[in-house]
Amino acid sequence: MDYLLNGGKLVIGLVALLVVIRLLGKKYLSQMTPYDVVYLLVFGGVLEESLYDEKISIPMFLFSVVVWATAIYAVEKIVTLSNPLRISIKGETDRLIHDGKINKKLMEKNQLEMEQLRTMLRMQGIFSLREVRDLFIEPGGEISINQYAKYKPVAVQDMNLENREEEPTVLLIDEGKIKKEVLDFIGKTEAWLYAEMRHLGHGNLQHILYCEWSKTEGFFIKTNADVSNSQK
Structure with missing residues (x-):
């Protein structure tokens, strides 16, 4: 009997999860926000508790699942009507780099370090910060990048140009260290x-926010003067 009870709860939970995902739209298959993680954790807790507590019957579990699904659906509909509420619950997009300038306050707000940012860029096929004009971090943690025009992909064979290989960059100085x-x-x-920094006119390394280097491209440096501290 216990096997049938637990099996029934698992089937109900699976069906409920599929229904909620279907109602909320396909975007949730690729765009997970912190809020989405929370409601999945709550669902996991409800399901786990019901499986290990024999006092919770299938009707009681079904009631909990219905309340959970209704609450999620209601919140999703409400946030579409109020932009401030949507931002407070879902979060908003932050522009970490604007016109080549790094926004330090937003970097700290999102608890991002330079090396983490470089990792995210490499996952997008970008191996140097010099290529990035604008960079946005979405509520779900993904990044969107607008490259400088000269770095945007071009079919070199159509221009009869030699495609020169580039070495990957390394981070040598991170916030003065x-x-x-x-x-x-x-x-x-x-x-x-x-010696290289002095040659480039940077006698005080404490003023250097970011310094990368590669054998083929040389140095790319951002100082504290290149920092934006706006809130948006």
């Missing part, structure tokens, strides 16, 4: 880095 392990990895020394 030298990444010693990265210098060791590329076979360079701190003395070399200091």
